[in-house]
Amino acid sequence: MAFQGFGRDALPFFRALAFHQTKAWFEENRATYETAVRGPMGDLVEDVAVLLAEAKIPIRGDRKTSLFRIHRDARFSKIKDPYKTNGGLAMTRTGSKTDPGVLYFHLSPEECFFAAGFYRLDPAPLGRLRDAAARAPEAYKAMIGKLAKAGLALSDEDALKRTPRGFETVDDPAILAAVRQRHFIVVRPVSEPEISEPALAPSLGAFARDALPLLAWGWDALTDSR
Template sequence: MAGAFQGFGEKAIPFLKALDFHQSREWFQENRDLYQSELHEPFCDLVETLSERFAAAGLGLRGDRKKSLFRINRDVRFSKDKRPYNRHLSAILSPDGTKMEQGVFYVHIGLERCFAGVAWWQPAPELLQAMRKAIVTKPAAFRGMVAALKKGGLALDAEDCLKRAPRSFEDVSEDDLAQAVRNRHFVVRHDIDPATIHTAALVDGLVDFTLRAKPLLDWGRAIQGKTG
C-alpha cells in the first residue's frame, strides 16, 4: 500500500550486499519479497512523499511510484560487465514527472554511497551552449547563483568537465567563468548518511537540500525558457 515514507527497511543495504554477492536471477527471485518490502516499496513511498513536499515548497519537481524509479536490473546489452543487477536503487523527480526532462532531483541509495543531486545533466547541445553563453554574457547572474549556493553550503561539481575551453569560448579569461564554461553538467550534490535512511527524517533532509539547491534550478530554468 502506498503511504508516507517511514524509512527504508533495516535489511535494505544488507539485501544489496547479498544481491551483489550472488548476482543471480534465481537468488533475486527467491528473495523478491524482501526486495519489495525493504527497498522498492519504501523507495516508491519516498518518491511520492517528496513529490508532495516539493509541490508544497513550490520547487516544480514531481514523480510517482511507476515512472520515477530506475530498474535495479542492469542493461548489459552493450557492456562487457554482464552482472545482471545494479549495486544501488535510484529515482528522478522532474518538472514533468518523467526521466526525460532537465533540471531534476536525483536520489541514490547504494553500497558505495547514498546521495542526492540537483542537476542539469548532459543537457542537449542547444541548451548547454545557451548556459555557457549566459555564463559569459551575464556573469553577475551566474555569480549570484554560485554565491547563493555557497550560502547554502553547496558548490557546483566540476566532475567530467572539459580539459580545454569549448569552441567559441577560448577567450574567456576570468578564472571562475573559464572553469564554468568547461562544465558538461551543472550539478550540486548532497551526501546522505546511510544510518539516516531508515527513518522518515530522511525526507526533511532531502527537502532542505533541494531548497538550498533551488538557485541552480532557477538559473537553468530562466535560460531554458529562452531556448524552448
C-alpha cells in the same frame, strides 16, 4: 503509506545482489527487494512530492514514474551483470525522468547522496548552459553565491581541462570553470543512519529548496531563444 525510512535489509540486499547476479537468486529474494527497497523508495518520492508542492517548488514525481528499474540495460555497457546494485529516484518539473533539471536520490552500500541539476546533457543543451554563463556572468555568479550560502558548490566531475571552442576570450575564473563543465550538478552526501529515518523525506525536500537556484537558472537558460 508515509515514508518510515529504509530498513536494515536495504543495503545488505544490494551487497548480496552484487555477489549473486542471477535471476534465480533475485527471484528468491524479490520479497526483500520489494519491502526493503522499492516500497520505501516509492513512499519517499511521494512524501517528497507533497512537501515540494506545499513549498511551491516545481518538481514532481511518483512511485510509478520516478523510480529506476533494478534491471540493468547491458546492451551498450561493458558491465553485463543483469541487476543494478543501487536504487534511485529522479524527480523533475514534468515528472518524467528524462526531463532536464533533476532532483535525485541515490541508495547504495558504497554511498548515499542527494543530487540536483543537469547531468549528461546532449551537446546542444550543454552548450546553452555554457553560453548562459558566458553571456550573463553576473547572473551566473549570483546563482553560485546562493548555492554557497546553502553549503553547496557545483561538482567539477568530468570537467574539461581545456576551454572549449567559442569561449577562448573568457578570462573570468568563475566563468572559465563554468564553460569547462560537462555537468552542472550539486551533491549532498547522506549518511547510513540518515537513510533509516523518516526525516530523510524532509531532508530531500530541503535539499531541493537549496538547489533550486541552480535548477531555475538552468531551466531559464535552456528556454532562452538567443
